[in-house]
Amino acid sequence: MYILYLDTHDQEVVVALFKDEKMIKVVNKVSGYQHSQVVLPTIKELLDEYELSPNDLGEIVVVIGPGSFTGVRIAVTIAKTMAYTLGIPLKTIDSLFLKALSCQSVSDYYVSVLEKNGAYVGKFSKELEKIGDYAYYSKSEYEKFLLKNIVIDVDKIDFEKAIHYLRKENAVNPHSVKPLYIKRIEALKK
Numbered sequence: 001m002y003i004l005y006l007d008t009h010d011q012e013v014v015v016a017l018f019k020d021e022k023m024i025k026v027v028n029k030v031s032g033y034q035h036s037q038v039v040l041p042t043i044k045e046l047l048d049e050y051e052l053s054p055n056d057l058g059e060i061v062v063v064i065g066p067g068s069f070t071g072v073r074i075a076v077t078i079a080k081t082m083a084y085t086l087g088i089p090l091k092t093i094d095s096l097f098l099k100a101l102s103c104q105s106v107s108d109y110y111v112s113v114l115e116k117n118g119a120y121v122g123k124f125s126k127e128l129e130k131i132g133d134y135a136y137y138s139k140s141e142y143e144k145f146l147l148k149n150i151v152i153d154v155d156k157i158d159f160e161k162a163i164h165y166l167r168k169e170n171a172v173n174p175h176s177v178k179p180l181y182i183k184r185i186e187a188l189k190k
Helices: 035-049 069-086 095-102 139-148 159-167
Strands: 002-007 012-019 022-030 057-063 090-093 109-115 118-124 130-138
Touching (some): 002 035, 012 035, 012 159, 022 035, 022 159, 057 159, 069 090, 090 095, 090 159, 095 159
Parallel strands (some): 002 057
Antiparallel strands (some): 012 022
16 A cells, blocks of 8 residues: 655655555655645655556545644645545644654653744653643743753654554544644734
């Protein structure tokens, strides 16, 4: 079974293709937040390279955030549309859990997703259970947070580990998938 992986929560567009649980290829493109112009052509190039069509896909995996507000919506919308129109399973994973999964620790630990104005932070147990709610910190708040807490820096995502983990998870209804937003917009803060 071919699995298409989509991630646009950050500055990079990440599109990967798996055969069963083995990664065939991952494409990372820095798009300068022009993800909407990059994602679909990247999917097409990747499928064309392996002489596949969307009908050859058996599953789609999408990163639902937290991250760039618009970026997250792009991958989520594309994944929902493809899964629904192709009639294939859709599975989701969030960016903080993806990082935690890639660096599993021997004790409780924090991971973060940095963005230009701050960071999204999540705490996990060594068994990969989420501890508490995810939080967003401005740059100055995050610097203070770092003085009191150790945040594991994850620079390499283990895509195969993520796909393996998702094998045991149930597919979701494409209509029910929503981006994971943590940061409150300025209008709601007042």
